Amino acid sequence: MNLKGKDFLTLLDYNKDEILYLIDLAAKLKQENKENKTHHILNGKTLAMIFAKPSLRTRVSFEVGIQQLGGYAVVLKQDEINLGQRETIADTARVLSRYADGIMIRTFAHQDVVDFAKYSDIPVINALTDLCHPCQVLADLLTIKEKLGKLENLKLAYVGDGNNMANSLLAGCSIVGMDVSIACPKGYEPNEAFITPNAEILDDPFEAVKWANIIYTDVWASMGQESEAAERRKIFADYQVNSKLLENASKDAIVLHCLPAHRGEEITESVFETHADIIFEQAENRLHAQKAIMASIM
Ligand code: CP
Ligand code: NVA
Numbered sequence: 001m002n003l004k005g006k007d008f009l010t011l012l013d014y015n016k017d018e019i020l021y022l023i024d025l026a027a028k029l030k031q032e033n034k035e036n037k038t039h040h041i042l043n044g045k046t047l048a049m050i051f052a053k054p055s056l057r058t059r060v061s062f063e064v065g066i067q068q069l070g071g072y073a074v075v076l077k078q079d080e081i082n083l084g085q086r087e088t089i090a091d092t093a094r095v096l097s098r099y100a101d102g103i104m105i106r107t108f109a110h111q112d113v114v115d116f117a118k119y120s121d122i123p124v125i126n127a128l129t130d131l132c133h134p135c136q137v138l139a140d141l142l143t144i145k146e147k148l149g150k151l152e153n154l155k156l157a158y159v160g161d162g163n164n165m166a167n168s169l170l171a172g173c174s175i176v177g178m179d180v181s182i183a184c185p186k187g188y189e190p191n192e193a194f195i196t197p198n199a200e201i202l203d204d205p206f207e208a209v210k211w212a213n214i215i216y217t218d219v220w221a222s223m224g225q226e227s228e229a230a231e232r233r234k235i236f237a238d239y240q241v242n243s244k245l246l247e248n249a250s251k252d253a254i255v256l257h258c259l260p261a262h263r264g265e266e267i268t269e270s271v272f273e274t275h276a277d278i279i280f281e282q283a284e285n286r287l288h289a290q291k292a293i294m295a296s297i298m
Pocket of ligand 1: 128136258
């Protein structure tokens with residue numbers, strides 16, 4: 001599998017074989033990490049990391065990940081770089097292409113990442129835009145495969161806002177052969193470009209979780225929507241992952257959350273803590289999944 005030089009902007013740009021390859025490589029790198037095996041796959045290479053939004057998992061897992069592969073990270077926060085404001089995105093891309101070997105971007109407008117990639121000579125990784133969060137979903141698929149032993153013929157139910165997570169879950173799950181049910185209030189549906197024939201968009205969370213093997217949720221107000229948080233708490237009140245909802249799902253269904261979690265909003269404290277082991281494994285898997293991405297495309 002040769003993915004060298006390919007951008008990682010949305011899972012829709014990757015086919016099933018490529019995604020399965022990245023998941024298998026992530027599992028292998030995870031195993032080797034547990035055995036303290038050191039790698040030199042990206043010896044001396046540099047990843048530039050641009051953050052226009054906050055981050056815990058993405059920031060640390062990418063930085064630790066490139067170090068574990070023998071490379072270095074340079075972190076650029078929004079106040080330093082002012083993406084698209086101090087100079088054009090095209091010029092920033094052309095400059096960074098001369099210094100670094102890969103670029104990771106977390107920002108608002110997905111089009112900014114697309115534009116960046118157009119002018120960049122080195123691979124660009126989408127580390128979350130308002131449209132999608134493909135790195136998270138690669139880690140989620142690794143987690144599901146570890147816990148349930150397979151990816152095909154499973155059903156994932158996503159309860160909450162039809163946001164960047166919902167979009168990427170629709171893409172990733174469909175590509176690997178899973179069914180997806182999204183339960184969201186009217187007007188908060190996922191982006192149409194991500195809705196495939198094996199997906200259903202419902203407004204009833206109880207209907208969505210029926211027969212589901214995986215229940216997934218995310219915050220009701222994403223980064224950049226802070227001013228809507230109070231209004232969204234009312235709109236999404238019936239879309240909480242709580243014990244009553246889980247009574248309607250398969251008894252052995254697993255619960256995933258990309259984090260950060262807002263206990264008492266999209267998920268109750270007790271459901272979160274009951275499933276905390278797997279949720280934090282999911283967070284750990286960001287490291288392994290992104291090492292697989294960087295090792296493959298940089
Ligand atoms: N899940 C996730 O992307 O976490 P951060 O926002 O902390 O990076
Ligand atoms: N939907 C959330 C995901 C955080 C990882 C956000 O964009 O803030």
